Amino acid sequence: MNIIEIKGVIKNYALGTTTVHALRGIDLTIEEGDLMTIMGPSGSGKTTLLNIIGCIDKATAGTVSVHGDEVSSLSDRQITDLRLNRIGFIFQTFNLIPVLNTLENVEFPLLLKKKDSRAEIRSKAEKLIDEVGITEFIKHRPSELSGGQRQRVAIARALVTNPDIVLADEPTANLDSVTGAQILDLMKEMNAREQTTFIFSTHDANVLKYAKTMVKIKDGIVAEKSAL
């Protein structure tokens, strides 16, 4: 079953007086439970595509459907709720809330959802923190954590709402190889266990061995899609 369907997506940016054609017509389907890596050189449009899939950016033309909902027809509030309930984000630069500690950062999306009790939220957050292996840093703020620890917090935060899709934009770019490998192992394990769809953007060839599907982007178009 396709969880994401992308048809004829074009994305243009205005850069001063010139127009940058970031995506020139992307057609792509992503199945539920996939672990897809989107590869390509810098400037190929990986991050732009990931932003459009995650409803962070809007396509200039074409359609993006998530779980059958055509994203361009949704209001800002509906898109925000879609991100909250169905999509988890892992950013290249961790992007944690600096004034909240590890536990509070992981709890943050659940507190926004306002569905679970305080105890349930605490329990879910602690469980995920334990799974990503940073329990001993539960009261630490981001500034007191290493890059790998911060990325683990970001993964825990992305997964705590049990989303259908997790988007990770170069999740290992700022990590050493050992920590990067640990993070990828963790994601692969989650994918296998929870059937969560993971979509990575990366230009790190080492990531390929973790993926089920690989998509190569070049000059804003899909140059290759293959199962691994």
Place this chain on the structure above:
Amino acid sequence: MSLIIKIAWRNIMRHRGKSLIIGAILFIGALLMTVGNGVISGMDAGLQKNIVEGFCGDALLVSDKQESDNVFLEFMGKAVAPITDYPMIDSALKTIPYIKKWLPMGKNFAMALNEDGGLAKGAFVLGVDMQHYRKFFGDNLKLVEGGYLEGNEPGVLVPTGWRKLFGDYYDILFSPEGTKLDTTALGSGITSRLSELTVKHSAVFMGVNNENTTTDVRVPVRGIVKYRSLNHIWGSFPIMDIESYRQCLGYFSALATSAPVKKEDLDLLSKSDDSLDNLFSENDMIVAQKPAAAAAALTKGSLAGSRTAERPNIDPDAGTWNLVLLRIQDGKNLNKTVQDLNRRLAEKKLPVRAITWKKATGFIGSMAALIKTSLFVFVMFLFFVAIIIIVNTLSMAAIERTSEIGMMRAVGARKGFIRLMFLGETAALSAIFGGAGIAAGIIIVNILAAFNLTTDNDMLQLLYGGDTFRPILSVIDVALAVGQLVVVTLIAVVYPIRVASGITPLDAVSRE
């Protein structure tokens, strides 16, 4: 909500520098507003107490023909209309339970003539029955020289302010009749010019009246007085005995009402117009055999300047007045009481109406409100500057936090959450620093009040609202300061909230 408060508080602590700048502005603004409110409220209360208890009572009755309510301080205004039915008013007032006491008074403009030629000096002259006056006001006057008016004796009490004016302009120094000039009571300005001044023991007043023929009256100066408070204002109100005042203004005097009238005169007065022809009949009704007793009595009794013994016993209430000053029972709402009083007066068909002391004293009554408004405008200007600084600082903070805010939006925070977060931060700053400013203001006001600072300086007395500086803060004043803080917070946060809520997840990603 606890999440927002937690984030807001930690952000305040994280950005201490900015928080302190905003907080200091809010603190100073709230402090100034609170202390200013305290001073003005104290002044308002002081003015009210001193004007009400020392000069004009809580409310006044004026003639229903009186056009302006500002009966005391309307410069170049019309004469205050006379009240001719005081005995009826007096009877009516006795039946109104909330009127504690009342005092009839004459008040009009008169020229004090300079007998050596040259210009005359104007003065607002009060005509009073001195015994009644002192019973009504107690010790509102401080006797500087001489004595008070006794019995029905003619005379004038000259206030120090007016004496100084006369000395400055006409080189005339008033001194009570039968006393030796007390130079210790004179100001240094007059004392240094003493040799140039002519000492006079009487003053000549000429009433200014649009309706009646006025008269020049010479009245002996009985005393030099100083109003215990606000002498700077009331010091230009000489106090004259009521009969001299009435003669000066051309009013019907009490003596005239008490003079006996012969039967022939009564017959003449009772004749109708149709009987005028009878006046020229062979049997004349009027035969002047000797000067009429009434005329003799009028001439004798109305001679201003004559001694008390020369005046027969009269009932001062019987003649014409201009005002009736009223003291109302404590705790009564003045405006509502005056409304009720007017209703009662109308029911009794009395030709007078009631006004409050604030209306009767014109700009003086409104002074506290004016100063309060000025202070309010000043503080609002201060807050306006504060708003600009706060808006700028918060907007910069919002832009600096693009990654954080954008990430929050990316993981599902709605715009409302971002708005509340910013509002929470500003509200917390307002509550802490503004609250501290208000608390400090309350403490300062109470410390100032505890010092009981007193002054004899006329200008300072105006500022103090009396001779003692006693700032006070009412619940309303504090509520006003809190209200202003809330308004400042809300206004200051509008633009930064727009900036913050306009940040998209893409902005955060693009920043990387």
